[in-house]
Amino acid sequence: MSVAQFGGGVAAGEPGQAEAEQAKRRGRTGYLLLLPGILWLFVFFIIPTIQLAATALYDPNGSLDTGYAMTFAFGNYIDALTQYQEQFVRSFLYAGIATVFCLLLGYPLAYAIAFKSGRWKNLMLVLVIAPFFTSFLVRTLAWKSILSDNGFIVETLKTLSLIPEDGRLLATPIAVVTGLTYNFLPFMVLPLYASLEKMDPRLIEAGKDLYANGFTSFRKITLPLSMPGVVAGTLLTFIPAAGDYINSELLGTPQQRMIGNVIDNLFLVQLDYPAAAASSVLLMLAIVCLVLFYVRRAGTEDLL
Amino acid sequence: MVLQRAGRWVADHVILFIALLVLGYMFLPIFFVILMSFNDPTSRLNYEFQAFTWSNWTDPCAEAGMCASVVKSLEIGFLATVFATVLGTLVAFALVRHRFRGRAATSLLIFLPMATPEVVMGSSLLALFTAAGLAGSLGFWSILVAHIMFCLSFVVVTVKARLAGLDYRYEQAAMDLYANEWQAFWRVTFPLVFPGIVAAALLAFSLSFDDFIVTNFNHGNTITFPMFVWGSAQRGIPPQVNVIGTAMFVVALALVLSSGLIQRRRAR
Numbered sequence: 001m002s003v004a005q006f007g008g009g010v011a012a013g014e015p016g017q018a019e020a021e022q023a024k025r026r027g028r029t030g031y032l033l034l035l036p037g038i039l040w041l042f043v044f045f046i047i048p049t050i051q052l053a054a055t056a057l058y059d060p061n062g063s064l065d066t067g068y069a070m071t072f073a074f075g076n077y078i079d080a081l082t083q084y085q086e087q088f089v090r091s092f093l094y095a096g097i098a099t100v101f102c103l104l105l106g107y108p109l110a111y112a113i114a115f116k117s118g119r120w121k122n123l124m125l126v127l128v129i130a131p132f133f134t135s136f137l138v139r140t141l142a143w144k145s146i147l148s149d150n151g152f153i154v155e156t157l158k159t160l161s162l163i164p165e166d167g168r169l170l171a172t173p174i175a176v177v178t179g180l181t182y183n184f185l186p187f188m189v190l191p192l193y194a195s196l197e198k199m200d201p202r203l204i205e206a207g208k209d210l211y212a213n214g215f216t217s218f219r220k221i222t223l224p225l226s227m228p229g230v231v232a233g234t235l236l237t238f239i240p241a242a243g244d245y246i247n248s249e250l251l252g253t254p255q256q257r258m259i260g261n262v263i264d265n266l267f268l269v270q271l272d273y274p275a276a277a278a279s280s281v282l283l284m285l286a287i288v289c290l291v292l293f294y295v296r297r298a299g300t301e302d303l304l
Numbered sequence: 305m306v307l308q309r310a311g312r313w314v315a316d317h318v319i320l321f322i323a324l325l326v327l328g329y330m331f332l333p334i335f336f337v338i339l340m341s342f343n344d345p346t347s348r349l350n351y352e353f354q355a356f357t358w359s360n361w362t363d364p365c366a367e368a369g370m371c372a373s374v375v376k377s378l379e380i381g382f383l384a385t386v387f388a389t390v391l392g393t394l395v396a397f398a399l400v401r402h403r404f405r406g407r408a409a410t411s412l413l414i415f416l417p418m419a420t421p422e423v424v425m426g427s428s429l430l431a432l433f434t435a436a437g438l439a440g441s442l443g444f445w446s447i448l449v450a451h452i453m454f455c456l457s458f459v460v461v462t463v464k465a466r467l468a469g470l471d472y473r474y475e476q477a478a479m480d481l482y483a484n485e486w487q488a489f490w491r492v493t494f495p496l497v498f499p500g501i502v503a504a505a506l507l508a509f510s511l512s513f514d515d516f517i518v519t520n521f522n523h524g525n526t527i528t529f530p531m532f533v534w535g536s537a538q539r540g541i542p543p544q545v546n547v548i549g550t551a552m553f554v555v556a557l558a559l560v561l562s563s564g565l566i567q568r569r570r571a572r
Contacts, residue, residue: 030402037395037456038413044429044453045417051435052428064434105326112323116316124327126560131330133556134337136514137533138549141541142333145340145351185330214315235419243421246516250537260423260517267427267521273434280427287421 055277064271076278084262084279091258092286094173094248095241098180102188102237103230105181110192110229111222115201128189136183140250143179144170147251171253179247187236195229196222231298239287259283334553341546351541360543367542373532374548380444380528381513384451388512389505391452392459393497399460400467417457425454426521433522442524450518455508462507466500510556 056076058068081088113124131139147153147169157163169175199222207217223230245260259279266276344357365371395414398404417425429450433439438446474496478488516530523531533545 024401024403026403030398030404033394033398033402034404034410037391037460038410040391040453041413041417041456044432044449045425046413048425048428048432051432052424055431055435064439105329108319108322109326112320116320116323122564124323126557126564127327128330130553130557130560131334132510132514133560134334134549134553135530135533137516137530137537138337138545139333141351141533141537141545142336142340145336145353146332148351150352182329182333185326239419239421243423243517245423260421263423263427264520267430273431276427277431280424283421284424291419 052277053281055273056281058274060274064273068273073274076274077282080275080278080282084259087257087259087262088282088286090256091242091260094177094180094258095238097177098184098241099234099238101177101181102185103234106185106188106192106233110189110196113193114196125193128186132186137246140179140183140246143175143182143251147175147178170251173256175251176248176256179251180241180244183247184237184241187240188233191232191236192226192229195226199225227298231295235291242287243283337546337549337553340543341550343543345543347540360547364544364547367544369527370532370542370544370548373527373529376526377513377529380447380451381509383448384455384512385505385509387452388455388459388508389501392456392504393463393501395460396463396467399464414457414460417454422517426450426518429518430521442522443526446522446524447519447526447528450522451512451515454518455511458507458511459504462504463497463500466497470496
């Protein structure tokens with residue numbers, strides 16, 4: 001399994017690149033190849049998104065049985081925002097913290113694989129994706145055993161008096177963030193690795209020759225060169241984490257509910273479609289805005 | 305001098321040490337899944353290891369409905385993989401090898417599903433199916449449609465990466481040797497791209513088999529394996545679930561390691 005693909009893009013400037021561009025065929029074949037896939041994405045991704053936005057403007061007094069009338073009820077958005085403000089904030093907070101932890105844990109791992117692993121490189125890469133091999137839900141449930149009240153982690157923390165005698169980890173924000181960090185860590189490591197791997201280690205040697213110490217050469221050479229990986233990794237971690245509700249449902253309590261729980265509950269239990277759709281659109285918009293702001297700040301627009 | 309050397313050794317290895325700790329964190333749950341697959345719990349709501357037993361492994365289907373849900377996930381995973389791999393490979397070829405109008409829009413359309421939270425994709429499909437009056441008939445087909453949709457982009461990206469790294473001059477050489485376009489494609493290009501297509505298919509299968517959120521919105525009464533786990537999480541998890549989790553892990557790891565070994569042997 002190729003791993004570099006997660007970083008996206010392939011090194012340009014190989015010999016004959018311009019010629020290859022020339023060799024691209026014109027004509028109808030290209031369109032015919034594109035058609036089925038693009039049509040599929042259009043019908044089952046674009047149209048549903050439009051339908052979602054429309055549903056968000058339906059009359060909130062309707063119901064599934066009586067049908068909904070389109071009343072352009074923009075108030076649905078305001079209602080959703082005021083009513084579920086807490087869950088929105090919590091989603092972005094948990095996802096943000098989990099992303100920072102993923103970066104702090106993922107960077108040393110990616111760095112070690114790229115520069116320090118020697119002949120074990122491929123094995124370590126396999127190990128990074130290996131947790132993916134088993135079911136997401138089963139893995140998350142395993143955290144329930146790990147963090148359980150009589151488990152070794154809680155016992156150790158109690159012995160060290162780091163948490164009180166009746167303290168617990170399950171059903172706390174710590175458990176939810178731990179689960180989120182764990183589940184999305186590979187999405188951070190792979191793009192980081194892909195960008196570090198491309199780096200020429202001689203640049204660090206050159207820095208050393210110019211009397212840079214380890215920290216300076218990291219700050220001035222390694223980190224800037226790995227920025228595309230950092231940006232791709234944080235986005236690949238943050239976006240799914242902000243929409244996730246498996247971790248908060250399985251490892252938390254109603255006090256740790258995230259916006260995903262709300263959307264799921266509104267759509268499938270309360271059957272309040274306009275409010276559900278409005279929350280869903282708001283989540284999407286918030287993520288798009290954050291991503292655009294972030295990418296611009298990081299100066300990596302060309303990634304998109 | 306000695307101190308300096310010791311300092312350098314620590315600096316050299318500290319990062320490797322941290323990396324191994326992080327890998328340990330990533331494997332802790334796997335270890336627990338394997339451990340719990342041998343658990344003989346006194347109550348379903350108990351998540352601690354209590355007593356050792358082989359019975360979960362000798363009779364994993366003892367848990368009503370679980371094996372049926374695994375079969376359902378395998379069926380959906382297989383079909384979704386075939387469709388997504390074919391459609392995605394065609395798109396990847398068009399993107400790398402052909403000129404057409406609307407390239408930027410196409411790339412955006414491929415990228416968007418990967419950047420959209422699953423909960424948004426799942427709920428918008430449900431909104432569409434409901435508006436189309438299909439809410440009552442959701443099931444196997446709607447899960448399949450959704451899975452093909454979100455697997456497709458990943459297939460395109462994976463195959464495209466392989467294809468873009470390929471030197472097109474191999475094909476030119478074949479044509480210089482009087483291969484027609486058809487022969488050059490099947491004898492030269494396709495075998496070279498094939499590993500990328502296999503990787504894409506494996507990725508698509510694992511995405512489909514493991515999907516919960518999108519499926520949860522569109523499953524009707526069809527129970528896939530993740531749906532089964534979710535449903536039983538409310539009532540207490542049967543230990544057999546960990547048997548399936550362990551089996552998935554072992555099979556996938558064996559596949560990846562053996563393909564790595566084959567590649568290495570070929571390279572020699």
